[in-house]
Amino acid sequence: LISKKMELKYHPGFGSEIVSEALPHAVPKKQNNPQKCPYNLYCEQLSGSAFTAPRETNKRSWLYRIRPAAVHQPFSPLEHPTLTNSFNAWPPNPNQLRWMPFDIPEKETDFVEGLATVCGAGDPKSRSGVAVYVYTCNKPMRNKCFYNSDGDFLIVPQQGNLSVFTEFGQLHVRPNEIVVLQQGMRFSVSVSGPSRGYILEVFNGHFQLPNLGPIGANGLANPRDFLCPVAWFEDTEVPDDGYTVVSKFQGQLFCAQQSHSPFDVVGWHGNYYPYKYDLDKFMVVNAVAFDHADPSIFTVLTCPSNQPGVAVADFVVFPPRWCVQEHTFRPPYYHSTPPTPVPPVACPSFLCRELHERVHGTRLRGVRGKGEGLCSWGGQPAQHDDPTRARRRGLPQGHTRHAQACQAGGNHGLHVRVLLQHGCDAVGGADLWEARPHLPPFLAGPSEEL
16 A cells, blocks of 8 residues: 555656656667567557557557566456446436435445446447446455556546556545546556545547637646656566456456566556546636636546547536626526536535535535436526525625536436436426525516616
């Protein structure tokens, strides 16, 4: 386990060409795959794109390791009761949905065992679509690693720190940070207590920084604030093929045994690696006169589709910020939209005030997501009335302190897994507004403000 006193070092930058060595001169200086590598290491390329992909989207890294990754026994199917990508097996539901937080199991459960599908669309076989999972765990992965053959994992911890061991090095991820583990990268997750969070998986391509357009050269998530690990390795033998490698392939899990730790990469170079990001470093852009800017200005990462301007998935953060617009409805406006938002809440927020519980001194909110249909959604009566009354009294909109939420959205109609019905219910407009004592009276004439 990573010691609390241990300060990990990172390389800064997003998509940069990086060289990292755990031992001096572990990475060859002149060529990628010499006949004999330093320290008698094996050279191995990990590709994140086709060889002929355009240079700006071509992803690959060269790893120099003690043993090749191919040294393992054959894979065999691994049953998992709560993980699936068979989205068409679930009936469609056009309603807004909400559910209580997933319970953290009492019995010992590691990261892989605690994965559960929340919703998704598309098909990993055709490399098209997305999936959303929740993880709940309370013990580290011992002599076990995982890699995803279907796509990239964007992990959002909500409770508990994660110590992530990868072939590229180590990352320590706390709530309010995210970590992206890209396709084909072996990793193991260690926790020191009850832990929970969400995972967004994309089957198409990889996450990118959004284009800034008129914003300019700087803003939103700045590349320098993304961190990737420094090379680190362990030369560990595990007797009797006691190390388990779990692979997610075409929506199913498979496992293979081997006699050593896969984290034996002594040096690496390239532009394809895991990385993390602190959401507190997001530079917010906001309206300053009237009305809301569209929520796309809060995009941290996007996975673009083949259609210009349309994303397979966006990861968005709504951080603490000043709301200074005049004569403007403060909460998010009511909206009907083809993209399907799924808001996993990492920190206290204004979302779903009626669903919350106390967890280690913070409020854990319930989650509300849209179904597959173009369904209208928006705030509840109290969310509508309170800021409106404050505005009418001439009070300032103020600062959204203690309000940090994140949201995943995309152009797919998401199928919500039936398993969620343990605490999931549909939400209609009548349900949201029935507690309101009366509708606002119609104005006899135009408002002075108008």
